[in-house]
Amino acid sequence: MAPERYKEYEHILVAVDCIIFGFHKNELKLLLIKRDFEPEKGKWSLMGGFLDDDESLDEAAQRILKTLTGLHDIYLDQLHSFGDVDRDPVERTISVAYYALIDVETHDKELLKQHSASWFPIHSVPELIFDHEEMVLSALKRLRRKASHQPVGFELLPEKFTLPELQKLYESIYDTNLDKRNFRRRILSMDVLEKTEEKQKTNSRKGAFLYRFDPKKYSRKVNNGDSLIFKTLKP
Amino acid sequence: MAPERYKEYEHILVAVDCIIFGFHKNELKLLLIKRDFEPEKGKWSLMGGFLDDDESLDEAAQRILKTLTGLHDIYLDQLHSFGDVDRDPVERTISVAYYALIDVETHDKELLKQHSASWFPIHSVPELIFDHEEMVLSALKRLRRKASHQPVGFELLPEKFTLPELQKLYESIYDTNLDKRNFRRRILSMDVLEKTEEKQKTNSRKGAFLYRFDPKKYSRKVNNGDSLIFKTLKP
Numbered sequence: 001m002a003p004e005r006y007k008e009y010e011h012i013l014v015a016v017d018c019i020i021f022g023f024h025k026n027e028l029k030l031l032l033i034k035r036d037f038e039p040e041k042g043k044w045s046l047m048g049g050f051l052d053d054d055e056s057l058d059e060a061a062q063r064i065l066k067t068l069t070g071l072h073d074i075y076l077d078q079l080h081s082f083g084d085v086d087r088d089p090v091e092r093t094i095s096v097a098y099y100a101l102i103d104v105e106t107h108d109k110e111l112l113k114q115h116s117a118s119w120f121p122i123h124s125v126p127e128l129i130f131d132h133e134e135m136v137l138s139a140l141k142r143l144r145r146k147a148s149h150q151p152v153g154f155e156l157l158p159e160k161f162t163l164p165e166l167q168k169l170y171e172s173i174y175d176t177n178l179d180k181r182n183f184r185r186r187i188l189s190m191d192v193l194e195k196t197e198e199k200q201k202t203n204s205r206k207g208a209f210l211y212r213f214d215p216k217k218y219s220r221k222v223n224n225g226d227s228l229i230f231k232t233l234k235p
Numbered sequence: 236m237a238p239e240r241y242k243e244y245e246h247i248l249v250a251v252d253c254i255i256f257g258f259h260k261n262e263l264k265l266l267l268i269k270r271d272f273e274p275e276k277g278k279w280s281l282m283g284g285f286l287d288d289d290e291s292l293d294e295a296a297q298r299i300l301k302t303l304t305g306l307h308d309i310y311l312d313q314l315h316s317f318g319d320v321d322r323d324p325v326e327r328t329i330s331v332a333y334y335a336l337i338d339v340e341t342h343d344k345e346l347l348k349q350h351s352a353s354w355f356p357i358h359s360v361p362e363l364i365f366d367h368e369e370m371v372l373s374a375l376k377r378l379r380r381k382a383s384h385q386p387v388g389f390e391l392l393p394e395k396f397t398l399p400e401l402q403k404l405y406e407s408i409y410d411t412n413l414d415k416r417n418f419r420r421r422i423l424s425m426d427v428l429e430k431t432e433e434k435q436k437t438n439s440r441k442g443a444f445l446y447r448f449d450p451k452k453y454s455r456k457v458n459n460g461d462s463l464i465f466k467t468l469k470p
Contacts, residue, residue, distance in 0.1 A: 005272055006326050009285035011246035014329060037240055050244035053327055057318025081316045081331050083292030091241050092288055094249060094331075096316045 015088075015095040016060045017048040017132065018076065019139040020069075022119060023156040024104035026165065028172035029119040030136060032128070033068055036115075039089055040129040046136070047117070048095070061098040070112035074100045075155075079139055087131045095131075099139040101155040122172065147173050151192060154213050162200050162208035163187065192218040250323075250330040251295045252283040252367065253311065254374040255304075257354060258391040259339035261400065263407035264354040265371060267363070268303055271350075274324055275364040281371070282352070283330065296333040305347035309335045310390075314374055322366045330366075334374040336390040357407065382408050386427060389448050397435050397443035398422065427453045 020031035035045040049064035051057065057078070066072045076098040083094040104119065111117050120126065125136065146152055152173070153166055167183045187193065194214045199207035255266035270280040284299035286292065292313070301307045311333040318329040339354065346352050355361065360371065381387055387408070388401055402418045422428065429449045434442035 006248060006285075006328075009248055010288040012249050012286060012288070013241060013244055014247050014249065050241075051247060051318070051329070053245040053247070054320060056320055057316060057329060060318075078315060080313060081292060083286070083295075083331070085289060085291055093241075094286070094292060096318070096329075 010092075013088075013091060013093040014051040014057075015048050015093050016051055016057060016064055017046040017095050017097045017135060018061055018065045019046055019079065019097060019099040019136055020065070020071070020074070021099065021101050021122075021139070021143060021156070022104035022107075023169050023172065024119065026168040026172070028122045028169075029104065030122055030125055031069065031117055031119055032125070033115050033117045035129055043129045044120075044126045045129045046097075046132045050093075051096075057096050058098075061096075065100075068112075068115050069117040070110045071102070071107055072110065074102060074107075076100045077142075079135070079142060082131055082135065084131065095135075097135045097139070099142065101143070101152060103156060103158050105158055143173060151213055151218060154215070160196060160198065160210040160212050162210060164203070164208060166211070190221070192221060245327075248323075248326060248328040249286040249292075250283050250328050251286055251292060251299055252281040252330050252332045252370060253296055253300045254281055254314065254332060254334040254371055255300070255306070255309070256334065256336050256357075256374070256378060256391070257339035257342075258404050258407065259354065261403040261407070263357045263391075263404070264339065265357055265360055266304065266352055266354055267360070268350050268352045270364055278364045279355075279361045280364045281332075281367045285328075286331075292331050293333075296331075300335075303347075303350050304352040305345045306337070306342055307345065309337060309342075311335045312377075314370070314377060317366055317370060319366065330370075332370045332374070334377065336378070336387060338391060338393050340393055378408060386448055386453055389450070395431060395433065395445040395447050397445060399438070399443060401446070425456070427456060 022029045022031060031047070032044045033047055035041055035043050047065050047068045049060070049067070051060045055063065058076070061076045062072070062074070065074060065076070077100065079097040079099045081094055081096045085092060087093065087095070122140070128136070143152065147170065153161070153169055156169055157165065163184055166187065167178055167180065170183070171178055192214055193211045196210045196212060198210045200210055201207040257264045257266065266282070267279045268282055270276055270278050282300050282303045284295070284302070286295045290298065293311070296311045297307070297309070300309060300311070312335065314332040314334045316329060316331045320327060322328065322330070357375070363371070378387065382405065388396070388404055391404055392400065398419055401422065402413055402415065405418070406413055427449055428446045431445045431447060433445045435445055436442040
């Protein structure tokens with residue numbers, strides 16, 4: 001009988017962990033919370049929890065992120081499932097990791113204070129529990145791949161941004177410096193940005209024009225098979 | 236206490252399913268087996284089984300594939316975890332799907348007879364159990380994406396192949412017809428193939444030269460950031 005056959009097998013804890021990247025003050029950042037139970041209590045952790053019986057993996061990721069941080073309706077992409085036998089010292093647990101790119105300023109007011117979710121610049125991430133560092137590295141790799149064929153700025157930047165801000169974003173993602181003139185020329189030649197009449201004057205008296213992505217133009221490019229244009233931004 | 240906290244949560248069956256693509260007689264094919272237990276006994280299925288407590292997800296995929304088909308040491312890539320609540324009618328089960336591209340001729344002798352694993356042309360795949368069709372579609376999408384930046388022929392073709400065979404492979408993957416002259420010109424201009432002195436005479440008296448991939452040349456291209464060359468084969 002099938003149900004008997006099913007009973008023979010191990011039933012295992014399934015965790016879901018969320019890797020949230022943000023971009024703020026010209027830096028790529030990672031959202032972490034302090035774990036408030038043993039083992040590894042007090043250490044920094046991704047936002048994680050266990051899958052309930054009555055929710056899909058995607059629903060669990062949304063619930064866990066919302067409960068622990070207050071962030072809601074975030075578009076989460078499944079990254080990878082981590083299944084080493086000893087990855088959690090307490091008990092065999094597999095973890096399905098999800099990741100998201102968010103614009104810090106838009107979402108910062110949602111963050112709950114009681115769980116002390118905090119943003120860390122990607123270059124000064126503290127020691128993390130379990131295999132969470134491996135998860136973050138895997139998500140960073142995915143972000144780099146994504147940036148090579150999609151305009152990730154859509155998700156990480158506010159609606160309007162300057163070209164220097166966009167350049168900083170790509171520099172953060174690829175962890176390198178890009179030549180200003182080349183970057184400008186390449187991004188403008190893609191013809192996916194719309195220049196507004198507004199200027200941002202925070203960083204210079206002359207100010208820098210604000211741009212926004214034009215999703216229609218971009219979709220047309222992608223449908224024409226032109227998505228490889230984003231490769232040209234790769235250093 | 237942590238172990239108590241862990242005990243509160245649902246323990247869930249974790250399945251692993253394997254999607255194996257092959258290329259044979261100019262067709263892209265999918266390996267399936269007949270399910271030999273209820274529910275859905277006698278229907279076609281991906282190669283699946285449950286995760287044991289003492290093996291990682293990657294190890295489970297290798298074990299399940301070997302036990303059910305005889306295929307061993309196949310490079311399996313994790314595809315996606317499928318976690319809808321009702322995906323298995325017997326009991327809540329999440330499934331971690333893996334996929335592989337193999338050269339049918341090299342591996343066909345490994346296939347065990349007792350489980351009747353059979354190759355189906357991708358255009359005439361029978362009805363599959365559970366959400367296995369969704370898994371196959373997801374794997375096909377991944378294969379197409381992969382083909383746009385990697386030489387998938389390495390994995391799906393025998394060591395030596397003709398240009399018409401390589402063209403058929405790309406036509407199968409993209410489910411379309413490609414112009415012969417354009418394809419030839421593009422693939423040769425990539426400079427990743429080595430022409431051998433041998434000819435295959437199965438399909439014409441004049442015969443067609445056999446080629447092989449030159450992995451060194453290819454690696455150099457990729458390291459130089461030239462991997463976008465494969466995009467040009469995309470219709």
